Amino acid sequence: MTRLFLAAGVAALAIAAPVTAKPGGGHGGSGGQEAAASRGGGGGPGNGGGGAKFRGGGGGHGKGGGNFAAVRGGGGGFAAFRGGGNGQQQASARQQFRGGQGKQQAFARRQRFRGGHANQQAFARQQQLRGGHGNQQAFARQQLRGGHANQQALSGQQFRGGRDQQQALARQQFGDHRFAQTNGFALHRRSEQFRVNKQFAEKYYGERGRGLIGGCPPGLWAKNNGCMPPGQAQRLLGAPLSAVTGFAAVNQLSPAMSYLYPDTPDYYYRYGDGYLYQVNRSNNVIDSLLPLLAGGYLPGQYLPNNYMSSYVPADYGFNTFYPDYGDTCNRYANGVVYQVDCYSGMVEDVVPLYAGGYGVGQLLPSSSAYYNVPYQYRSLYYDTPDSNYWYAPGAIYQYDPRSSMITSVAALMSPGFSIGQPLPMGYDAYNVPYDYRATYYDSPTALYRYNNGYIYQVDPATRLVTAIVASLLT
């Protein structure tokens, strides 16, 4: 009997040990990520940490000596990474500095669609050299972005703006870590989608389909979520689900996402090609569909004329956050900012805004799926195997790395303060968290206000923000 108890105890301990050890191990990994992020890569040849998306893991890679600096644009507040030594190019690939970037960003954006022939040729050569299964994806991206990526390679870290440009460079240098991460599933899905999109192109585009990428217009293909134009999708209402599966890969929602679109006794959900399909259980007919991509207009498409007079709203400071510059115009609709060519109306970039209604249950634009969480939040929101994080004005989003669907809003973000600016309207009320009230209280000589993880000091006479006096999260 004694032996029986002992055996039971030992067996139970043996079961318990690995189970209890698991969270610890996981946390250790996370810690490494945190450390890598906050060190800004501590440097490293090639993969030198920093940008979490492309970092080589918790272990420090060598030299470089990058350092983070909190940089604020017109609002929001991004973390910028300034690399040193060999880390510079990688650093520029990870810089996300939208606010206040002005000319550089606009210039970089124009280059995207006006890249020289030399760059295109260079890109073509690159593609010939590349082989393997990932080529289709790389091809699509490089075709859209290869031009300015090459320019960036020539000019080092001079270009700071241009999200896609950064990505293109990052992908060149890091071998598209995103796809390495999601590996088999994503590649298979992409390959399959390539096939079905070709069928779609033949059906809807006819001869014109020959110039398409993977069966899609370049802008649609680049979004990584199918190529069905919004107008076509509406035709599917009332059609059987099989009408979609004929030309698009349709997927079940994973458990991590299904709570966003819970099935009912009457209907269930499937998603594919940038849309969510609500399907009637009784007859498998599509009852309704929801666009999962921001706004419905994608890079490469043309914004309708009436949207060209739909300016970025002034509230939240978005209109100064996204100013017009040169021949790049920022317009707003359906919760997203469209960066368009002022003359042609072609959409060059799509920037979702949380407060505008974009968010949970929608798909992250693939051009945005990189780690850009503001510096002060990086120790809190770091990528894990189950969840990645992404910042856009208004929020830090948590998203499923396999599907790129936004699963939660990790934190709400306000437009942000910068030193020297007047205290924005709406911040007259004292809002410092409890734990800091004994230290930072309003007086005739100084006011204190909380914003996005920092406590700022404000001059009561001039109402100018004069300093950051405390960082609550770092």
Add this chain to the structure above:
Amino acid sequence: MKSHALALGLTAALLVTAACTKTGGADENRTGQTPAAQKAAGTKTIAAGLAAGSKFVAAAKTAGLDQTLAGPGPYTVFVPEDAAFDKAPAGTLDPTPANRPQLTGVLTNLILPGTVLVADIDKTIDAGKGKAVLATMGGGTLTATKENGKTVLTDSKGGKATITKGDEQFTNGVVHEIDAVLMPSKPASGPAVGQKAGK
């Protein structure tokens, strides 16, 4: 000896149970905050303190804001009573996926950055000659005034809500209960005509 073995067996069994519980917790957190964020948020968060079956919580879950309110914040949240949701126009606040953009706009208009106590609002009203403008996380503003000794909030459409129970303090912010739902300045979807971007 037998008792020792029994104790060992029971201890091991408890360890197994604890381990399983812990693992379950990790699973529950798959769509939630990271451990670091949870630690920063504290144990008594706004999300944990809100009534589980309330209409505000249902709306917050639909908009993905339930995890936000479980995070470090800090936030000031104006929580409408359930009866207030019933008064809203039919369908406006239904917690359905299709209504998510609308709910997002409404709820973010009820959240302020930082910790703003009722006394802070009242003090600002006094200093502001009878009114205080409060910036919301939705990008809009609410205007606070005093009416019959109570603090009243007005949205950009003129809708009013009175703070009926203020200063419910949590580790990641504060909650004030209000008797009406305040609406954002613009619909959350559809083209919105704003001002031309600054040149």
